[in-house]
Amino acid sequence: MYIFYNVFFFIRLFLQSFGREINELPEVLLDKVTQIPELLESSRAVNTCKAYKRGFLRWKKWAINSGIKLEDTLPAKPLHVAIYLTSIIQTANSPSPLVNVFYSLKWFHDIFDFKSPTDSKLVVNILEAGKRKLARPVIKKEPVTIRMLSDMFDFLFMEGNSKNQRIICASLLGYAGFLRSEELLKIKRSDIVIDSTHMRVFIESSKTDKYRDGAWIVISRTGTKLCPVVNIERYFEWLGVDESDDVHLLCNLSALKELIKAFKPHVNDISKYCLHSLRSGGATAAANRGIGDRLFKRHGRRVSENARDADDFSRIRIGVHNTSDHEITIPSKTEIGTLQTVASVEHIAIQETRSDKPEVNETGTGNRVNDIGKEQPEVWNPSVDLYSSPLTSEHKQHVRQLLRENCKAFAWNGEDMGCVPDLQVDIKLNDT
Template sequence: MCQYQHNITTYNDDISELPEGLAGKMGLVASLVSECRSTSTVKGYYSSFMRWKKWAIQNSIQECLPARSLHVAIYLSCLVQQSKSPSPVIQAFYGIKWAHSVISVKSPTDSDLVKNVLEGAKRRLSHSVQKKEPITPDLIDKMYDATFQEGNLYNQRTICACLLSYSGFLRVSELLSLKICDISFFTTHMSIFIEKSKTDIYRDGNWLVISRTGTKLCPVMNLEKLFSYANLEFSDTYLFRNLT
């Protein structure tokens, strides 16, 4: 919340005119505004803005917030000289944009000059992307044949992690957050409760249903084997954890 309190000081004159009872509500305003985006996003924006502010002060620029478009354009241009990818420039652009949106003032990032500098930075610093080959059923099959050993808990854990990620389209963070109590087995399928996901911004949670396939690569059957090998019982223990 401190990131927003830093920017809300822009309203000091307005706050000073408020009745004491209302002025005390500014902490609540800052708290709610801080929750409009994820914590990691806010931290990233704030860090980017503070780097801009530090640069501005070092170069005797007093107008950091609100900032002038020419100053921001020069700042982004300097970042281009120091960077090997467009990421630092893009982060700076959106960090400055965020800071201005918090205090509801026109952002220099709306300027065509700044936008064109950003686009130029992307073109100059971008590199061709080496796309990774997708996982195929054939690769999964070869992984299984090379890994599976009856009763081997360590190998079975690896197999289940791969099969669940593949069949359920799970991100690593979602996979590692799974708890034993999140999984329910049925005769035709299993249900997995995904407590939080990158696409679930309000943290409502979602149920993932994976059917039995009747093959050696069946995610349900293999997960049941993992439960059997590890003697897992219903609990809030993480499914994929260190084995001791």
């Protein structure tokens, strides 16, 4: 019903725009004209066309109710559009409706070959002003972690329970395959090919696949309890379906919402997570393990570096807690630490046997309690006990040399206090 109405809507606008030229066409070409509106609608994805159509109809309704003539709604005049955008800015809570109307009008004017009011500097500047005024800080949702998946699996898994197993499989697929929610909804049994070492999943269409070529993603068989391949095999066995069946993994959107609810008992605040948390969680884990950019983009079906950077895959989360009984204020943008790149990695052989006799440190680290009051030398040996270490004698000597070279990172004695000049602490005292 929607497709028929939508095509009729485009035909009516097409006739309104090119009616005079169509009347002058030879009869042999008139049959071809009827195909143009449907083709014009196919120039964008179905959901994009729906959004643009709603945006244009809102503009048209506002214009007619405001006394603007019907013929001035398409093509529209820049001043009228600027006034309409101004009215949206006064009532909207975000830039989304403003942007939707702008690009809806741009698309409708472009496909019907009209000069678009969105090319006007007046309209463009009104749009930018609205974006600035309605902008809100972006609060990104947290990614799902392996620990959360493990806790969810232990909580839900029951032998023969296909309903719980469906949630487990969808979560693991979304995590390991970097899948979007709409991609999970479309997966059928016939889209999954299981081999002895891996599983292939065919994604028929996705957000970045505008020509609908489809894409295969490969997920390795690990054999662990969180292995997507093992759990998918178990789920299909319990359902009793074979490879040719067109059974969907998830039937509807409400089933997708169950995925996030499944993590609720295992997190402090479930509102910090959404369906995208599965995709961002899997991608974050892969990036932290050094997966190459080319493989990363192919597996995640990304088309730009911006899409990859949006998930902050290179960010390392470090928790900072105040364990004292008073407030500590750290000013904004204060640098509390730095990350250093690894210069080299040495493989150290483990010493299987060692003598019970304590090893004498020939460099003489000594007990620094007795050094109170003595002058600190330029280079000295930090007091670090290496006797209990499984390192070989050769590696212990190497460690001692490293300690000696970096001795200033250690306290010389009990009176040697550290100092961080860039860190300012505001300590509030109760006494007067």
